[in-house]
Amino acid sequence: MLDSVPSLTRLIAELGRLPGVGRKTATRLAFFILQQPEGETQALARALADVKQRVMFCSQCYHVTETDPCLFCRAPDRDEALLCVVEQPQDLLAIERGGGFHGRYHVLHGALSPLDGIGPDALRIPQLIERVKRTGIREVLVATNFTMEGEATALYLSRLLRDFPVRVTRLAHGIPMGGDLEYLDSQTLSGALARRYEIES
Numbered sequence: 709m710l711d712s713v714p715s716l717t718r719l720i721a722e723l724g725r726l727p728g729v730g731r732k733t734a735t736r737l738a739f740f741i742l743q744q745p746e747g748e749t750q751a752l753a754r755a756l757a758d759v760k761q762r763v764m765f766c767s768q769c770y771h772v773t774e775t776d777p778c779l780f781c782r783a784p785d786r787d788e789a790l791l792c793v794v795e796q797p798q799d800l801l802a803i804e805r806g807g808g809f810h811g812r813y814h815v816l817h818g819a820l821s822p823l824d825g826i827g828p829d830a831l832r833i834p835q836l837i838e839r840v841k842r843t844g845i846r847e848v849l850v851a852t853n854f855t856m857e858g859e860a861t862a863l864y865l866s867r868l869l870r871d872f873p874v875r876v877t878r879l880a881h882g883i884p885m886g887g888d889l890e891y892l893d894s895q896t897l898s899g900a901l902a903r904r905y906e907i908e909s
């Protein structure tokens with residue numbers, strides 16, 4: 709029983725709210741933290757505070773950044789005409805790890821999921837359309853995940869962008885259904901980038 713140590717109980721409860729962390733893992737982590745030297749736990753506490761204080765979303769692509777615009781939006785040698793749309797910042801990082809892409813990015817922060825009440829306005833889709841209107845983008849590569857939601861989002865975007873003078877492409881298969889970009893090896897991902905194709909809507 710941990711009732712007599714409320715701060716430990718609180719830490720376990722907070723850690724238990726993290727994704728993929730059950731009560732057992734939360735308890736193990738809490739005891740690990742407790743056994744660490746004070747300097748290390750302070751560094752962890754500072755990192756937690758800093759991430760909320762310093763990290764923001766880029767006003768152009770909505771990637772995470774500490775400076776606005778972000779590194780990718782500021783880079784002068786990236787192709788302005790090619791825009792890669794991803795669901796999450798982690799997907800952008802996965803594509804960067806692959807190394808085959810030299811355009812700009814747009815992070816949606818999710819995928820369409822009507823059952824969960826996630827419609828276009830809950831994502832950065834209006835901002836994407838604004839970008840396409842405003843700038844000289846010629847190709848929108850929809851690199852959403854190969855899940856039902858990711859595919860639905862790709863189809864929705866291809867229909868929405870039909871009225872604009874842009875090619876809408878999708879990553880080539882070779883990526884398994886249900887596959888998260890984040891967990892793909894860089895070779896599969898760079899191959900899929902190279903073999904991207906036009907979405908028929």
Ligand SMILES: [Zn+2]
Pocket residue numbers: 766767768769770771777778779780781782
């Ligand atoms: Zn950016």
